[in-house]
Amino acid sequence: MSTKLNVIKIGGNVLDNVDNLERFLTDFALLPGLKVLVHGGGTIASEIGKKMGMEPIMINGRRVTDANTLHLVTMVYGGLLNKNLVAQLQARRCNALGLTGADANVIPAHKRPVKDIDYGFVGDVESPDQVNVPFLASLAQQGIVPVFAALTHDGEGNLLNTNADTIASTLAVALSRQFEVNLMYCFEKKGVLLDVHDATSVIHHLQPGYYQELKDKGVIFAGMLPKLDNSFAALEQGVKAVVIGDAADILDIVEGRKAGTRITL
Amino acid sequence: MSTKLNVIKIGGNVLDNVDNLERFLTDFALLPGLKVLVHGGGTIASEIGKKMGMEPIMINGRRVTDANTLHLVTMVYGGLLNKNLVAQLQARRCNALGLTGADANVIPAHKRPVKDIDYGFVGDVESPDQVNVPFLASLAQQGIVPVFAALTHDGEGNLLNTNADTIASTLAVALSRQFEVNLMYCFEKKGVLLDVHDATSVIHHLQPGYYQELKDKGVIFAGMLPKLDNSFAALEQGVKAVVIGDAADILDIVEGRKAGTRITL
Numbered sequence: 001m002s003t004k005l006n007v008i009k010i011g012g013n014v015l016d017n018v019d020n021l022e023r024f025l026t027d028f029a030l031l032p033g034l035k036v037l038v039h040g041g042g043t044i045a046s047e048i049g050k051k052m053g054m055e056p057i058m059i060n061g062r063r064v065t066d067a068n069t070l071h072l073v074t075m076v077y078g079g080l081l082n083k084n085l086v087a088q089l090q091a092r093r094c095n096a097l098g099l100t101g102a103d104a105n106v107i108p109a110h111k112r113p114v115k116d117i118d119y120g121f122v123g124d125v126e127s128p129d130q131v132n133v134p135f136l137a138s139l140a141q142q143g144i145v146p147v148f149a150a151l152t153h154d155g156e157g158n159l160l161n162t163n164a165d166t167i168a169s170t171l172a173v174a175l176s177r178q179f180e181v182n183l184m185y186c187f188e189k190k191g192v193l194l195d196v197h198d199a200t201s202v203i204h205h206l207q208p209g210y211y212q213e214l215k216d217k218g219v220i221f222a223g224m225l226p227k228l229d230n231s232f233a234a235l236e237q238g239v240k241a242v243v244i245g246d247a248a249d250i251l252d253i254v255e256g257r258k259a260g261t262r263i264t265l
Numbered sequence: 266m267s268t269k270l271n272v273i274k275i276g277g278n279v280l281d282n283v284d285n286l287e288r289f290l291t292d293f294a295l296l297p298g299l300k301v302l303v304h305g306g307g308t309i310a311s312e313i314g315k316k317m318g319m320e321p322i323m324i325n326g327r328r329v330t331d332a333n334t335l336h337l338v339t340m341v342y343g344g345l346l347n348k349n350l351v352a353q354l355q356a357r358r359c360n361a362l363g364l365t366g367a368d369a370n371v372i373p374a375h376k377r378p379v380k381d382i383d384y385g386f387v388g389d390v391e392s393p394d395q396v397n398v399p400f401l402a403s404l405a406q407q408g409i410v411p412v413f414a415a416l417t418h419d420g421e422g423n424l425l426n427t428n429a430d431t432i433a434s435t436l437a438v439a440l441s442r443q444f445e446v447n448l449m450y451c452f453e454k455k456g457v458l459l460d461v462h463d464a465t466s467v468i469h470h471l472q473p474g475y476y477q478e479l480k481d482k483g484v485i486f487a488g489m490l491p492k493l494d495n496s497f498a499a500l501e502q503g504v505k506a507v508v509i510g511d512a513a514d515i516l517d518i519v520e521g522r523k524a525g526t527r528i529t530l
Contacts, residue, residue: 051316051318052313052317074344074345074349075340076340077344079339079340080336080340080343080344083343083344083365083367083368083416083424086367086368087422087423087424090367090422091420096368097364097368097369099362100348100351102355102361103351104361104407105355138403138407144369151348153351153355155355156356157355159348159349
């Protein structure tokens with residue numbers, strides 16, 4: 001039986017709220033076993049951008065990463081957020097190490113090809129086969145916990161702004177070759193809801209047949225669809241389970257108590 | 266005989282000039298054997314601070330790191346500069362990994378005690394004995410090249426702005442327990458000069474007796490004194506040689522050709 005490893009992704013609702021963040025980091029430090037943290041950006045990049053006189057660049061309603069925006073997210077995600085998360089985990093005796101996909105060439109990517117929109121310095125990750133798993137395994141062996149900022153690189157000197165969910169699923173799939181991986185997406189709700197207006201209507205377990213049924217009925221729609229499609233894709237590539245839930249429930253989720261939406265094949 | 270390892274520190278005159286930086290990175294990537302890069306900040310932190318409406322904080326003529334300045338240097342040194350150096354080394358097939366002293370708890374430090382001046386969030390490193398050498402040795406074994414931003418942490422959740430020369434000498438001393446370490450300080454001149462007005466008057470070899478003689482004659486003075494005192498201190502703690510010279514000569518220096526000022530006991 002291979003060793004268990006949890007890949008946990010947090011976003012704005014944890015990063016933007018000091019109390020949520022402190023609680024999450026305390027819980028994360030306590031999680032038993034191997035673990036990897038992936039963080040998005042939250043609102044702080046926009047706030048700092050505003051201070052620097054930058055406005056978000058939008059084309060056809062889509063956010064674009066121009067050179068200045070790339071500098072901004074490199075500073076904020078790769079520097080300010082990442083290094084503070086590391087320092088705060090160290091204070092909780094969790095031996096964290098901050099990484100981007102460029103470091104040790106862990107996550108090679110390429111600039112998203114220009115079709116109708118040029119998204120700018122946005123990265124699409126190469127196959128999970130390209131992830132530097134031996135390096136991550138060596139960290140695991142040393143008890144070192146990787147903390148990933150949502151940046152990759154193209155191997156030609158350019159950093160690339162990259163979707164944090166994608167980084168989490170790519171790492172989870174890649175690590176599945178060597179570990180038994182659970183992937184957790186923390187978001188602002190307790191789980192995937194049966195009724196979007198009832199925060200307590202959490203679906204505890206989702207499998208392909210039931211997912212199809214809920215999609216057909218129109219119960220699951222819009223923003224949840226890509227997240228769930230990506231979750232099932234990760235499962236098909238070897239991830240043991242995906243859990244979507246509240247960062248406040250992370251200890252319950254990891255220790256197998258009923259919390260969040262557990263997605264399996 | 267233990268394996269050779271070069272610790273190389275670059276500062277503003279490399280970081281602030283695109284041509285110098287490109288050339289240095291190309292040379293650094295070509296250096297044979299084990300190596301560690303340490304970088305200071307250059308002028309870009311001040312430029313970005315200005316854009317954000319920040320002015321350098323000075324007390325009694327000394328620069329102070331208040332909370333906003335710490336955020337700024339964490340963004341710029343730990344994020345923008347460090348991750349771009351990593352990406353640019355990766356493009357040169359040098360498997361770089363960006364680090365601060367907080368990552369993997371590599372360089373524990375403490376906030377400088379307040380005496381006559383409160384320097385703010387400035388770190389004094391603990392003894393070289395506290396450096397996480399096993400982690401750095403594991404990177405070396407994997408062919409991974411650490412790139413250090415001049416930040417440490419206090420183990421209580423605070424990052425600390427830290428002198429890059431000190432980071433370089435602390436790493437060099439710590440690594441000397443396991444490797445044969447050369448420490449190189451790159452600066453704006455070809456080496457330590459016999460005549461400050463003659464850029465070609467480089468002292469090729471400096472040993473304690475000759476250093477004392479030059480100090481007594483007043484040939485070496487002011488800013489060079491702490492740099493050289495620190496160099497001799499590093500040698501006394503096990504570093505094999507310290508070289509002070511021009512980043513443009515780095516290949517000559519490492520390959521033992523006559524360049525820079527070589528300092529030995």
